[in-house]
Amino acid sequence: MIQFRNVSKRYGKKTILDNLTLDIKAGEFVILIGPSGCGKTTTLKTINRLIEPDSGEIIIDGKDITKVDPVKLRRTIGYVIQQIGLFPNMTVEQNIAVVPKLLNYSKEEIDAIVHRLLELVNMPYEENAKKYPSELSGGQQQRIGVLRALAASPPIVLMDEPFGALDPVTRDSLQEEVKKIQKKLGKTIVFVTHDMDEAIRLADTIVFMNDGKVLQVASPEEMLQNPADPIIKSFLGKHMNHENNAANLVASDFMRAKVLTVPKTKKTLECIELMSRRDVSSLIVVEEDDTYLGTVSVDKIRAQGKAGKEIKELVTVESMTVTRNSNAQEAFELLIASPTGYVVVLNDDNTVAGLITKTSMAKAMGEALWGEMTQ
Ligand SMILES: Nc1ncnc2c1ncn2[C@@H]1O[C@H](COP(=O)(O)OP(=O)(O)OP(=O)(O)O)[C@@H](O)[C@H]1O
Ligand SMILES: [Mg+2]
Known part of the structure; x- marks a missing residue:
């Protein structure tokens, strides 16, 4: 378990890490992602x-790491960086063995x-162990870099864009x-990338x-369904559009935006008149400032309305x-349960944004499946 407690780092006036608090659970594959310069490598x-x-503390398995000798600490934490950093004058075998040797493992071990x-x-010993890094491809070198980080079986491995320079295959x-x-x-594993494909593919968190x-700590699934910030949405980009289309749809995607609203001071007869002209059986009633008040049905006006009365009653x-x-989905469930057969969609300021009806829902679903529908 790695715990960041209010960790801050500044260079001159510039704040690089801003009061970072974060828990990384043991055994998890955690991806740090974000725009260039956001502080991933620093973290x-x-x-x-x-x-x-x-300022702040970093605690690994209950121990404040400033109390641990840095050299000892690093022997328990594997580290892989983009520029491989194999020792060019050592063979593959020697490169992998660096840390175990430092830790005085026996030759047999x-x-x-x-x-x-x-x-x-899949790099058989006989073929590869005695080669020098210059005799390996970039991908093979990077493999050895990963192995070197794993050799002493450290419980934690840090990887900073380890595959950034490799071809896609x-x-x-x-x-x-x-x-x-x-x-x-x-x-x-704490793994830095700015590639969302990589993050979704690898991360537990x-x-x-x-x-x-x-900005957000979430499983790939949760992040796709509920990105906490527009910048996360833009990183998710194409993933948002197809893979998880349904999960990302919101109420306004299903609504009809043109709706008939009347102020609460409107008189009952005018309302009846309006409804019959527009061929609707209910109206949305708003306050003077256009915020939503409620609805009124033609049946209710017929049953209880008196001519000349204001609709608000x-x-x-x-x-x-x-x-x-x-x-x-929430909107959908409400619609199914709605006695009026519709759900009113409100803006954040409580004004009316639109109306979800069974027809508008069906139309939007058709569009999601088959593209733009003709009327
Ligand atoms: N030694 C330093 N002195 C001053 N500023 C620094 C130093 N090291 C890093 N920075 C600044 O700190 C910020 C965060 O750097 P960091 O390397 O952590 O970013 P990053 O998220 O890893 O970015 P990238 O995706 O480009 O690798 C950057 O603005 C960088 O310029
Ligand atoms: Mg970096």
């Missing part, structure tokens, strides 16, 4: 004390680790491998950062309403 480097915060890890990424296969390894070995702050106020950003 990552505070975990292994390559960067020291100005180290041998076993190198064999097992190379097997894990190699990236895909490495993503798969890392995910497999993480599941199999139960590692806590996505932490979206902007300007040194956390006959208004039913408990009719079904949703706000325009309400989840579409």
Whole structure:
């Protein structure tokens, strides 16, 4: 478990991490994502004390990491960066063995680790162990970089855009491998990317950062369904449009925007007249400032209305309403339950935005499935 408690970091006047509080659970694959310069790399480097915060605490498994010797700390935390950073004058085997050697593992142990890890990424020992980094492709080098970070079996692995420089095919296969390894070995991985595809593919939890702050912590699914901020929405981009279309629809997507409203001071006879001309059986009644008051049905006016009376006396106020950003499913369920056969959609300022009827709902669903419908 890694806990950030009010962690701040400034360079000069610029705040890079702004009172960051965040829990990373043991065994989770956590992705830090956000625009360039938002503080992802800085956050990552505070975990292994390559960067020291100005204030706040980082606690790993209950221990304040400022109380742990940084060199010792780093031996328990694997670290993979984009520019691989293999030692060019060491073989693949020697590169993987760096940390186990520092930790004084026996030669047999180290041998076993190198064999097992190379097997894990389909790079057989016999063919690869004695090669130098310059004899490997970029993708193979990056694989070895990942293995090196895993060699001493650290419970935590930090990865900073480890696959950013790879071609899409190699990236895909490495993503798969890392995910497999993480599941199999139960590692806590904190992984930085600015690629939402990668985040959705790999993450148990996505932490979206902007300007040194956390905007949202959610599973990929939750984030797709409920992005907490427009900037997250724009990062989700294409994922929002198809993969999760239905989940992202809101009430206003299903409403008819042109609706007939009348002020509450309107007289009953005028209302009856209006309804019959427009061929509707009820009206939406608003206050003087256009905010929503309620509805009134033709039946109710007929039963109780007296000529010359103001409509406000006959208004039913408990009719079904949703706000325009309400989840579409909620609106749908209300519609099904609605005795009037419609649901009123309100703007944030409580004015009327539109009306969801069975017809408007059916039309919008048709459009979602088959594109724009003709009338
Ligand atoms: N040593 C430093 N001195 C001054 N400013 C710095 C230093 N290191 C980082 N910064 C600034 O801190 C901010 C956050 O940097 P960081 O590297 O954490 O961003 P990032 O989210 O990883 O971005 P990217 O996606 O581009 O890698 C940036 O504005 C950067 O310019
Ligand atoms: Mg970075």
